[in-house]
Amino acid sequence: MSSALVTGASYGIGADIARALARRGHDLVLVARSAEALDRLAAGLASDHGVTARALPADLTVEADLERVADAVPGADILVNNAGAGLGTSFEHTSWADEQRMLMLNVVAPTRLLHAALPAMLGRGNERIL
């Protein structure tokens, strides 16, 4: 059976995507910062749908964490780059440090994971990237 790695899976749209993939029988790697929420979701998906679900807690704005997730990506047939956030205030009021974190989460992390995923995925015939 195929497997999927979903970022931002602890709540919101990412958790719903993870549930939808588990219903279709995909094994899952669940990524976000909230380890307990990921563990709860992984246990629920495994018992409700009989899939293998693993929590991979990581802060995607932290380079070392991002590399740990990139290491896990080549095993997945489906990559869901869902984690993301805005700063909730106008550009002229944000700090540059906050802008850099947002760019890391919304731009660098999905690009890094796509770069890690593609070589192993191409040619399998069932690869999907969202």
Ligand SMILES: NC(=O)c1ccc[n+]([C@@H]2O[C@H](COP(=O)([O-])OP(=O)(O)OC[C@H]3O[C@@H](n4cnc5c(N)ncnc54)[C@H](OP(=O)(O)O)[C@@H]3O)[C@@H](O)[C@H]2O)c1
């Ligand atoms: N909802 C909308 O109307 C809407 C509209 C346009 C685009 N989007 C995009 O769709 C995606 C999902 O939206 P949503 O509404 O479900 O968002 P959400 O409820 O805020 O959930 C965001 C997810 O990303 C994770 N996350 C945030 N910062 C992270 C970090 N530094 N490292 C790892 N994970 C992180 C959060 O988990 P932790 O806090 O546990 O890390 C959570 O699982 C986002 O990329 C959002 O920008 C949403």
